[in-house]
Amino acid sequence: xxxxxxxxxVLAYLPFDPRVEFNxxxxxxxxxxAIENVEFKSxxxxxxxxxxxxxxxxxxxKDLGIDGEEKLNVHLDIEPDTRSPIPxxxxxxxxxxxxxxxAISNRTSIRAFTNEDVVKVQIDTILNAGLCAPSATNKRPFxxxxxxxxxxxxxxxxxxxxxxxxxxxxxxxVVCGDRVVQGIPEWILADCSAATENILLAIHSIGLGGVWCxxxxxxxxxxxxxxxxxxxxxxxPVSLVAFGHPASKKTQxxxxxxxxxxxxxx
Ligand SMILES: Cc1cc2nc3c(=O)[nH]c(=O)nc-3n(C[C@H](O)[C@H](O)[C@H](O)COP(=O)(O)O)c2cc1C
Numbered sequence: 001x002x003x004x005x006x007x008x009x010v011l012a013y014l015p016f017d018p019r020v021e022f023n024x025x026x027x028x029x030x031x032x033x034a035i036e037n038v039e040f041k042s043x044x045x046x047x048x049x050x051x052x053x054x055x056x057x058x059x060x061x062k063d064l065g066i067d068g069e070e071k072l073n074v075h076l077d078i079e080p081d082t083r084s085p086i087p088x089x090x091x092x093x094x095x096x097x098x099x100x101x102x103a104i105s106n107r108t109s110i111r112a113f114t115n116e117d118v119v120k121v122q123i124d125t126i127l128n129a130g131l132c133a134p135s136a137t138n139k140r141p142f143x144x145x146x147x148x149x150x151x152x153x154x155x156x157x158x159x160x161x162x163x164x165x166x167x168x169x170x171x172x173x174v175v176c177g178d179r180v181v182q183g184i185p186e187w188i189l190a191d192c193s194a195a196t197e198n199i200l201l202a203i204h205s206i207g208l209g210g211v212w213c214x215x216x217x218x219x220x221x222x223x224x225x226x227x228x229x230x231x232x233x234x235x236x237p238v239s240l241v242a243f244g245h246p247a248s249k250k251t252q253x254x255x256x257x258x259x260x261x262x263x264x265x266x
Contacts, residue, residue: 010056022080030081092256108252110209111165113244118170129202133194141182145174159224170244192238210243
């Protein structure tokens with residue numbers, strides 16, 4: 001098996017054509033593999049030129065004890081995972097639908113905005129959705145920093161290449177957690193993430209668009225937020241949502257993946 005280190009990824013190229021070998025002429029190919037008794041499931045990636053590869057993630061490499069080129073000569077057992085292929089949209093199981101489910105399915109990240117402003121009633125509606133999120137032991141540790149200040153948003157954008165969309169956003173909400181109210185760091189992340197998703201769904205549901213930007217603890221973006229909003233020490237920014245009126249229409253793809261659903265046992 002041809003295994004190559006490419007940047008921070010390790011790619012294992014298959015020595016055969018899985019479309020021919022597994023008789024799967026089109027669509028995503030899911031496989032079940034084993035290397036030295038470590039079993040894992042994967043999705044084959046096209047490596048170009050008709051070649052397919054598996055991306056070995058860090059956990060898998062650790063499980064396999066692969067840490068250097070010299071150990072990369074391993075035998076791979078591989079078979080198609082035909083038990084749970086991704087169905088085409090029209091082959092997904094029958095599902096119910098309503099406005100909430102429609103918003104969940106159709107929400108997509110929006111990173112380009114028109115110059116149109118967002119108004120107070122829209123912002124209040126969005127913030128209320130954030131405050132309605134579930135939280136561990138109902139501690140509700142969230143705080144929301146809101147700004148429509150273009151210069152402030154541009155200054156924050158300068159600190160992180162992943163938040164460039166802030167330069168054209170009409171507004172931004174930074175979702176923070178209070179470390180005094182919720183002392184367990186994992187719950188702060190979970191609570192703020194639940195609030196962030198509620199915010200994104202509310203934004204989508206009122207015809208606006210937005211994107212979730214992660215704020216890594218003590219990273220440049222984190223520091224910029226602390227500075228720009230004058231945050232006290234016990235308030236931890238967890239995510240930033242840039243939003244506004246979408247510059248173009250974007251549609252979401254079918255994401256129903258049976259391979260990710262496990263009844264009773266893995
Ligand atoms: C924890 C987290 C951090 C993210 N950080 C960024 C980010 O810094 N910049 C960005 O443009 N998108 C960011 N995203 C958005 C993802 O890229 C996006 O949700 C993903 O590509 C799926 O696309 P969708 O939102 O359209 O379904 C983040 C999403 C999450 C959940």
